[in-house]
Amino acid sequence: MGKGFSVGRQEMYGAGGFRLNVHLLFHRPVSAQLTPEAQLADVMREHYNRLYDYGLKLTNGDEDTTKDCIQETFLAYWHHAADWATIQSVKAYLLVTLRNRIIDHQRQQHRFVPTVFWADSNEMATQPDFMFSPEDFMIQEATRTERSRLLAEALNGLTRRQREAVFLRYLQEMDYADMAQVMGVQERTVYNLVHEGLNALRQRLPPAWLLRLAGWLLSSVFIQ
Known part of the structure; x- marks a missing residue:
């Protein structure tokens, strides 16, 4: 659909x-x-x-x-x-x-379990999850399917709030003030989430992949 x-x-x-x-x-x-x-x-x-x-x-x-x-x-x-x-x-x-x-x-729908914490952060499970998929990268060539899957896994390795912050900042092209309003946190918190998320990606991805990821974050497609 x-x-x-x-x-x-x-x-x-x-x-x-x-x-x-x-x-x-x-x-x-x-x-x-x-x-x-x-x-x-x-x-x-x-x-x-x-x-x-x-x-x-x-x-x-x-x-x-x-x-x-x-x-x-x-x-x-x-x-x-x-x-x-x-x-x-x-x-x-x-x-x-x-x-x-x-x-x-x-x-x-009883999809929240208030007493459960996310394993990779102190975030209470009272917010919707936020996951990337390979299709988000809009990669058309079959030879790049594995790469898109691995990049999606790297992004999904971030905390839920880091994933949401990266999405709002780069795909929705929002400024930090609006992001803070959407996420219900302080503007400084949003800035830190984006910064920490990008630092985590730098540790998980080779430099060449980071360049391609940057191209996707800025234009929603990979640079050639």
């Missing part, structure tokens, strides 16, 4: 009176003064794929849960239309909302 948002009536006319004319998703009004509905359509166009990628990481690839939580995220954003002018970063607002929706969903 692809990650592009669906425009089926069942999804777009969902619970809570969430009504969006799907025509607006593809045809932006010419008027400089956009209606709230048109503004929401713009936000959905701009941020859906970003939310989808982040949601898949938090749900270990559960597409159905990810899509449901994304819809709830846009619904929450729509319900707070009166506050749109005060939102400093729409990207951070949506990612925070999606993260909280997924955490709530997983708690309802």
Whole structure:
């Protein structure tokens, strides 16, 4: 299943009176003064794929849960239309909302075990896991399949919060202030997580591989 948002009536006319004319998703009004509905359509166009990628990481690839939580995220954003002018970063607002929706969903599914700690850190298991897969590297050549697998393993060797910080910093291209808002920690903590994560990767990967990993982190594809 692809990650592009669906425009089926069942999804777009969902619970809570969430009504969006799907025509607006593809045809932006010419008027400089956009209606709230048109503004929401713009936000959905701009941020859906970003939310989808982040949601898949938090749900270990559960597409159905990810899509449901994304819809709830846009619904929450729509319900707070009166506050749109005060939102400093729409990207951070949506990612925070999606993260909280997924955490709530997983708690309802009893997927959290509050008394268990992660083996490689002091992190309580009260947050969704965050894992990379070989497909994240967008490597098309069959000869590079093993390399992509090993790189994914190196990234997954980081702590959960380090993985999430690296993802938000380089794939979502977020600044540290927004990352801190999304992750619910201090800005200095986010900086340290990224720094420690990159240092750990330097210890686990040969220099030549680090150059390729840097190319992926900056452009989502490997440099030649």
